[in-house]
Amino acid sequence: MGPTIKDVARRAEVSLSTVSAVLNGSAPASQATRLKVLAAVAELGYEPNSQARNLKRRRSHAVGLIVPDVLNPFFALVAEGVGDELRAHDYLLVLCSTDFDERREASYARLLRATRLDGIVHLSSTGLPPAELHELARISKIVTVDERVHGLAAPFVGSDNRRGARAAAELALARGHRRFGIIAGPTGLWTAEQRLAGYREALAAAGIDPDAVPTARGDYRLESGRSAAVELLPQEPTVILAANDLMAIGCLQHALAAGLRVPQDLSVIGYDDVPLATVVTPALTTVRQPAREMGRVAAKLLLDGIEEREVPESVDLAPELVERESLA
Amino acid sequence: MGPTIKDVARRAEVSLSTVSAVLNGSAPASQATRLKVLAAVAELGYEPNSQARNLKRRRSHAVGLIVPDVLNPFFALVAEGVGDELRAHDYLLVLCSTDFDERREASYARLLRATRLDGIVHLSSTGLPPAELHELARISKIVTVDERVHGLAAPFVGSDNRRGARAAAELALARGHRRFGIIAGPTGLWTAEQRLAGYREALAAAGIDPDAVPTARGDYRLESGRSAAVELLPQEPTVILAANDLMAIGCLQHALAAGLRVPQDLSVIGYDDVPLATVVTPALTTVRQPAREMGRVAAKLLLDGIEEREVPESVDLAPELVERESLA
DNA sequence: GCATCACTTGACACCGCTGGCTCGAAACGT
């Protein structure tokens, strides 16, 4: 075992509390004692045991991040943002990847509850988290990101998905497209519904009946974009609006494989602007969500809450259209 | 605050230690008391405070993962593997993303040292970690993954990079290629050097002088693959061997942009087999590293070490050639 | 009916650190 505060006290020939006081600056100390203590700390290579400190202070100086899947670059970006903010404040990040599995999420919620984390950043994949999470939320600070969660009274950080989607549709309209196809996200997910609503709103405003637009549902994963394309292409749209980039790319691949030229024969617009969007050919025109920033802000809100500062009910970041090559 | 073991004891009308004994099974208890205790736990919704338990037991039931960048899908896969294994044993995962910055790595090492984690999984980006990490390694269990670390006496989990690279080069040779270009990884990195050695070995065995093969260095990132391509293409190779997929893709993009057809005019072989490899067009022929498995094994080794079981010095997983479309 | 034994149960001393409170001494005021 490493040296304890007791060893330091003995070595510096002062009492335990004096060492503690010097190290935390929690009580005044004379220059002489301070020096003695610091010298002893250095000689011993003493490092305070944060378990003991946390127990006493009833804090853990750590926050959990519940996320469906770190392989998804959007989530990974959010995670990075959260991590950046936490590191800046010397908080630890406990990563919980649920792999879209509700049972795992529940078991994590239990684990985190026992762990007495100071707070949780929650990124839902279902919009309807298990009962355990509500339980956790009652005793722990929590903030939700990106996906609104039903019945969870927690600060929310996201972007205006409806507006972003509307902008995407309007751009396509402005380019002269009239034959649309839509790949929506999973039913019940707030982001998915908002984006769909945004698309439909813009189309309706341009005099196109949204109900007449071929619409397929995907699950936000690449593969589901492919299947959606299979469904949509026979209707011969000139542009497909996809609720996220991964599905847009799946769609793109299927279209390419089917011999269509993109964007000449078919245009595709994604959503999120994940790094991947620039590496596919043609590079994806999409709506940028400031994912890293969302993570950062969420962490900041959480830290504010933990340190009993005022926290806004919700903060919305602005989505931003980014034009690349997949729209003609 | 939530209920403590004291509250449970009072409610069940037994002593503190009885509750503890029942909950941990550390001492025999009659069926009757057990039931009383369990009932009280359920009624109160009691959850043991793991901070207190950890302090007493001198364990944290958490391990740290030091990784350069979770956005890199290879690292993310390793992280998933580590996370899977840890979750199965109810260990927490503390994520430390260093963003390739040695100062950050050092500051994480200090933070982790104070935190008394049970162990560390370390994935180096430099092969030469800061002094703080060596310090940390002295007092903490640690296992390294993928990248060998100089002067760190810790179990290692990786794959045989030399063999994988040789296999890639041999495949190209078998397809009749004679004009090679190589994009190597950063100097000083074990994986990079091993892969380069593997390529050269195979070429030499086929009677090609490795020193005469145009070779560029990249930093494992996509952009560096592009610049390497700029350097290499004028030499008119028919195939380029890249030390990882990201650089291979960068190279691919540049080649495509320069009007070359892949694989007809130029073949490209990557390394790692990240998920991205299948989404680019043409899909990348590459050498698969079992990243998730590596993470899982590393975590397993670490857990074994923590629980004082026998741990092998090093475990090597087998790389595997995966043929797709980028090789003609 | 009483001693013995196997089994339970409860008291208590920590784990390492914090912080309120007390105490002594020096510095100040009148």
Added chain:
DNA sequence: ACGTTTCGAGCCAGCGGTGTCAAGTGATGC
């Protein structure tokens, strides 16, 4: 010169558990 304030340092009681150890219980055997 004495009482009062001030400030630095030490004592000690926790934080919420765990696990050892000794005492207590009921059942059993003679």
